[in-house]
Amino acid sequence: MPAPPPDARSLTAEVVSVEPCGEDGVVLTVRPEVELPTVRASRFFMLRRTDRLSPLIPRPFSLYRQRGAELEFLLKVMGRGTRALAESRPGDELRLIGPLGNGWPALEGGGAPWVMLGGGVGSAPFYLGIQQALAGMDGKRPARREELAYLYGAARRGLLYDLERFRALGVPVHTATDDGSEGFKGNVLGLLETLWSANKLPREVRLLACGPHPMLVAVERLARAKKLECWLSLETLMGCGVGICNGCPVATRPEGPMGAWPNAKCCVEGPVFAVGAVTLEQPGEQHGSPRHAPAACVPEAPHEPERGRAGN
Amino acid sequence: MASCDLSLRIGPLELRNPLLSASGTYGHGLEMEFFTAPTELGGWVSKTVTLRPRGGNASPRICETEAGLLNSIGLENRGLEHYLAHTLPVMARADTVVVTNIGGESVEDFVEMARRLDGESATDAFEVNLSCPNVQGGKLPFATSPALAAEVIRAVRAVTHKPLFAKLSPNTAQLGEIARAVEGAGADAITAVNTLLGLALDWRTRRPGLATVQGGYSGPGIKPVALRCAWECARSVAIPVIGCGGIQSASDALEYLVAGCAAVQIGTASFSDPAVPGRIAREMGALLSAAGIARVGDIVGTLHDGRETLQGARSR
Ligand SMILES: Cc1cc2nc3c(=O)[nH]c(=O)nc-3n(C[C@H](O)[C@H](O)[C@H](O)COP(=O)(O)OP(=O)(O)OC[C@H]3O[C@@H](n4cnc5c(N)ncnc54)[C@H](O)[C@@H]3O)c2cc1C
Ligand SMILES: Cc1cc2nc3c(=O)[nH]c(=O)nc-3n(C[C@H](O)[C@H](O)[C@H](O)COP(=O)(O)O)c2cc1C
Ligand code: FES
Numbered sequence: 001m002p003a004p005p006p007d008a009r010s011l012t013a014e015v016v017s018v019e020p021c022g023e024d025g026v027v028l029t030v031r032p033e034v035e036l037p038t039v040r041a042s043r044f045f046m047l048r049r050t051d052r053l054s055p056l057i058p059r060p061f062s063l064y065r066q067r068g069a070e071l072e073f074l075l076k077v078m079g080r081g082t083r084a085l086a087e088s089r090p091g092d093e094l095r096l097i098g099p100l101g102n103g104w105p106a107l108e109g110g111g112a113p114w115v116m117l118g119g120g121v122g123s124a125p126f127y128l129g130i131q132q133a134l135a136g137m138d139g140k141r142p143a144r145r146e147e148l149a150y151l152y153g154a155a156r157r158g159l160l161y162d163l164e165r166f167r168a169l170g171v172p173v174h175t176a177t178d179d180g181s182e183g184f185k186g187n188v189l190g191l192l193e194t195l196w197s198a199n200k201l202p203r204e205v206r207l208l209a210c211g212p213h214p215m216l217v218a219v220e221r222l223a224r225a226k227k228l229e230c231w232l233s234l235e236t237l238m239g240c241g242v243g244i245c246n247g248c249p250v251a252t253r254p255e256g257p258m259g260a261w262p263n264a265k266c267c268v269e270g271p272v273f274a275v276g277a278v279t280l281e282q283p284g285e286q287h288g289s290p291r292h293a294p295a296a297c298v299p300e301a302p303h304e305p306e307r308g309r310a311g312n
Numbered sequence: 313m314a315s316c317d318l319s320l321r322i323g324p325l326e327l328r329n330p331l332l333s334a335s336g337t338y339g340h341g342l343e344m345e346f347f348t349a350p351t352e353l354g355g356w357v358s359k360t361v362t363l364r365p366r367g368g369n370a371s372p373r374i375c376e377t378e379a380g381l382l383n384s385i386g387l388e389n390r391g392l393e394h395y396l397a398h399t400l401p402v403m404a405r406a407d408t409v410v411v412t413n414i415g416g417e418s419v420e421d422f423v424e425m426a427r428r429l430d431g432e433s434a435t436d437a438f439e440v441n442l443s444c445p446n447v448q449g450g451k452l453p454f455a456t457s458p459a460l461a462a463e464v465i466r467a468v469r470a471v472t473h474k475p476l477f478a479k480l481s482p483n484t485a486q487l488g489e490i491a492r493a494v495e496g497a498g499a500d501a502i503t504a505v506n507t508l509l510g511l512a513l514d515w516r517t518r519r520p521g522l523a524t525v526q527g528g529y530s531g532p533g534i535k536p537v538a539l540r541c542a543w544e545c546a547r548s549v550a551i552p553v554i555g556c557g558g559i560q561s562a563s564d565a566l567e568y569l570v571a572g573c574a575a576v577q578i579g580t581a582s583f584s585d586p587a588v589p590g591r592i593a594r595e596m597g598a599l600l601s602a603a604g605i606a607r608v609g610d611i612v613g614t615l616h617d618g619r620e621t622l623q624g625a626r627s628r
Contacts, residue, residue, distance in 0.1 A: 001340040001398065010347050010587035048584065053532055053560070056584050057376045080376075095585050097347075239374040239381065240583040242347065244339040246359075246385045247374035261390065262367040268343075312336050312360070312385050312444055312507055312528045 002268040004100060004242040007037075012050070013096040015088045016070055023158035025121060026086045027064065028073045032096055035069040040137075041128035042210070042233045042272050045098030046241035047073070047085060055081045058097060060238045060267070062125040062210075071096075074161055076121035100241050101271045104208060105231060107133035108140035112204045112229070113147045117188045117219060119211020120154045123161060125233050129208065130169045145171045149201060153188035153211070157181040189218050207231070216280055223275045230275040236266040243268035250278045316600035317607045318593075320354070320574060322552045323475040323500040325409050325436055327354030327575060330608055331565065331593050334556050334579030335360055335413040335439060335479070336385065338589075341402045347586035352593050354575060355409035358399065360441045362415050363425055365391035375512050375521030380531030380558070381580050382510050384524040387415055387444060392428060404434035411477065413439040414468075423467045430472040437474055440464060442494075443481030443506035455481030455506070458493035469498035477554060479503040482534075482541045488548040495549040503554045503577065504542040508534055531580040534558045539571055546572025547619055560588070562595035572613040 013030040021027045028047075046058035059081040065072040077086050088094065107114050107129065114133065116126050130150065136142035150169075153176035154160045160175060160182055167173050175183030176191040184191040188211075195201045203226075209219040210233035223230030239247035249263035250270060256277045258264050264278055318329035332355040338344055340359055350356045368388025375382045389395070395412070403410045412435045414425040422440060429435050442454040442461050454460050465478055478494035480487065482505040491502055507528025512521035521527075538557020546553040555568030556577040568576045578589045596608075605611055613619075 001343065003339075003341070003343045004346070006346065008346060010585050054378060055376060056379075056531055056580070057374075057381060058584065097585065237372055237374055239383070240586065242339075242586050243343045244337060244586065245374065245383070245583055246336070246368060246388045247383065249368065249371055249373065249388070263388065312383055312387065 002243055002265060004268055005102075008098055008100050008242065011096045013071070013094045015090050015092040015094060017090055018086060018088060021074060022161040025074060025076045025161050027162070028075055028085060028088070029070050030073070030094055030096065031070050036066070036071070036099065039063050039066055039099045039128075040103030041132050042125035043099040043101045043103040044241070044271060045071070045073070045096050045100060046238070048081070048095050049084050049088060050093050050095050052084070055084055057081070057239055058095060058241065059085070060100075060235070060241055062233070063099065063128060064124045065127055074121060074124040076161075097241055100267060102269075104129050104233070104272055106137040106140045107143055107148075107208075108137065109133075109143035109147050110141050112206050113149060113202065114143060115192065115201065115205040115207050116148065116150045117192070117207060117209040117211065117215070118150065118152045119188060119209075119215040120159050121161060122209075122211030122215075122233070122235070123152055123166070125210050126150060126208075127162075127166065127169070130166075130171055134169075134171075148172070149174065149195075151176065151188045151191050151195075153177065153191065153215075155179065187215065189215070189222060204228075209233070210235075213280065220275050220280055231272050232275060232278075232280070233272045234266050234270050234280075236271075238267050241267045251280075252277060253279050313601055313604075314606065316597055316605050318597055318600070320609055322554070322574060325355070325475055327409055329354045329593050329596070330569065330575035331589060331596070332409075332411070332554065332575060332577045333357050333582070333589060334577035335441065337579040337582050340389075341399050342406070344582070344586055348582070348588070348590035350403070350406040350408040352590040353408060355411055355436075356403060356406065357411040357439055357577065358395070358403075358413050359389055360387050360413045360415035360444060361389055361392055361395045361425065362387060363392050363421050365389065365394070370523040372521065372523055375527070377510075377512050377521075377529070377533070379533030380529055381583070382512055382522055382527040382529050383507070384522045384527035386524070392425060396428070396432065400432055400434045409436045410434055411437045411439050413441050413479070415441040415444050419464055419467050422464050423471055426468045427471045430474060435474065437477060437500075438468065438472065439477040439479050439503055440468055440499075441479050441506070443479050443483075452481055452483055455490070456484045456486070458486060458489045461490050462493040462497040465494045465497035465499050475500040477501040477503045479506055480541070480545065481506045482508050482537055482557070487541055487544050491545040491548045495551050499551060501552045501554055501574075502545050502549060503556055504545045505538050505557055508537060530557070532558045532560055535564060539567060542568055542573050543571040543615070543617070546613060547617075559592070560584075562592045562599050565592055565596055566599065566611065569608065569612050570615050572615065574609075574612055
């Protein structure tokens with residue numbers, strides 16, 4: 001059974017600072033009880049406050065930046081869990097479980113450019129991604145700046161978190177907003193099309209994407225249609241982050257490398273998946289996928305998720 | 313200060329301490345090794361294994377509420393063959409008591425599972441999941457009928473000599489009767505309890521928190537309910553009761569022992585922090601030692617509930 005990574009630990013961490021970021025976000029900086037070696041981009045940690053019982057379940061966050069002994073997380077305030085974390089103060093103690101998950105593949109240079117598609121707070125795992133690609137990952141050839149492009153989209157300017165910091169990394173950064181308040185008016189996929197049409201990007205690219213579900217569904221569809229290498233960093237609900245609750249299923253593609261079982265566990269088998277291995281498309285909105293609408297429980301056919309029953 | 317002896321026996325099983333993992337909350341093997349190693353606990357209880365693989369329910373499968381967690385995992389598991397080939401061999405190497413939790417849709421399923429597992433030396437005991445809200449249309453037939461619960465246990469008893477824990481549901485008004493029925497049918501212990509049926513929804517979007525709408529409620533919010541259930545079982549039977557529900561701390565666990573449980577299981581608390589079960593084990597030892605208690609069994613069933621005057625009530 002897939003297990004959490006061997007370097008993952010349950011640690012306490014002290015809040016160093018909580019700085020507002022964008023319209024509804026914060027950058028939470030913490031210092032874990034032990035200094036961690038360099039964490040691969042798009043790995044994540046489970047975080048919760050320890051001074052209260054509720055929220056009970058820690059929440060997953062990608063590591064945004066790592067500076068010496070300090071870890072930074074970019075949080076968009078959504079509900080109870082993120083609000084509690086955003087309201088913590090310097091000196092507060094947090095529970096920190098990680099580093100968890102697999103992270104981006106080695107973003108080596110010399111091949112097709114890596115085009116990174118970030119949507120809203122889905123931009124968090126790209127800061128380290130760009131840094132680590134430029135530095136070289138797993139002993140592979142470092143990527144040159146022009147071999148990377150960051151396409152950053154959000155509903156409006158105020159939701160493009162820490163844009164200047166991304167620009168300061170020195171790789172091409174292109175922005176898109178739904179309302180046109182910053183950069184291209186439209187979404188990151190529209191932006192990608194215009195960059196292709198203007199010959200600012202070669203047709204053959206390798207895609208990395210992290211963002212809201214509808215965006216990732218569209219990225220998956222595009223990658224499949226154009227047969228592009230594509231990796232998605234998924235944000236499912238998570239009950240534990242360490243593979244013990246079965247609360248984070250991602251539908252596998254029956255014909256793909258993980259197809260022996262209908263679900264992958266996002267926490268221990270992801271959060272980064274190759275498009276050939278999983279699918280985000282819901283039954284009913286499928287395009288050429290052999291999967292059918294969920295039906296009642298058919299234990300002999302484990303590729304059919306069950307509906308309408310309670311149970312552990 | 314002498315340190316308290318935490319070891320105990322449940323039937324023929326020797327446990328190093330009274331803390332077990334709760335089924336479905338501690339993984340399918342050694343996921344927890346670096347957080348709470350199986351050797352820190354008295355026993356490891358597997359996620360429910362079913363005869364055939366089950367893909368589980370649609371998402372969302374979990375939904376946190378104010379004081380607990382709703383789940384509708386749907387007993388996702390790769391089935392008995394996979395368990396025999398991949399999970400048991402791994403757990404056999406872990407130095408702890410291995411309890412295989414078995415689930416089924418019919419008496420025959422349970423019997424077939426127990427028959428197949430009986431020869432496996434790696435399994436020290438069975439926990440018979442009579443209480444999954446996920447079989448037979450969510451009606452919990454085995455968990456709400458003393459006769460059906462007894463029928464399952466009797467049938468399983470007939471095919472194995474291994475110790476049997478009957479895992480009961482809080483979703484019944486007949487818990488005492490059911491506890492007595494499974495004891496009469498040959499159970500060696502009772503696990504009390506599984507999740508409560510529950511529901512969460514968002515009135516603005518009109519959407520339920522779980523894809524299955526209703527699910528199983530666990531965590532701190534259920535502790536008073538589960539503790540009462542465990543107490544009712546303990547006062548109804550002479551076999552050991554293993555308490556389960558909402559335990560977050562060593563003092564929570566000790567409350568269950570005082571209520572009459574020989575041991576406890578820790579579930580949802582492991583999701584808050586997978587190192588919690590090990591920490592509770594250490595803290596329990598420290599608390600009991602500080603209270604001058606020599607053996608953990610000395611506090612079992614010591615609640616002043618009027619029952620302490622009954623002859624033999626604490627004979628186990
Ligand atoms: C591997 C991983 C990495 C992540 N990295 C980051 C990150 O770097 N920064 C960040 O801000 N967030 C990140 N998330 C998402 C973050 O975990 C959720 O936003 C958070 O759990 C919401 O908790 P809450 O209690 O505030 O909201 P809730 O009260 O639980 O939910 C509020 C609303 O948000 C929705 N929601 C809840 N969880 C998610 C989710 N996982 N994805 C999408 N919608 C959700 C709910 O349906 C609801 O509408 C990540 C998630 C995963 C799995
Ligand atoms: C996500 C989840 C999965 C569970 N899976 C099972 C299971 O497969 N079999 C079972 O008997 N109980 C299962 N349970 C119930 C627990 O074992 C336990 O009885 C219950 O959660 C109450 O304890 P707690 O409040 O400490 O979690 C599950 C509970 C949760 C939260
Ligand atoms: S979040 Fe619990 S198994 Fe993945």
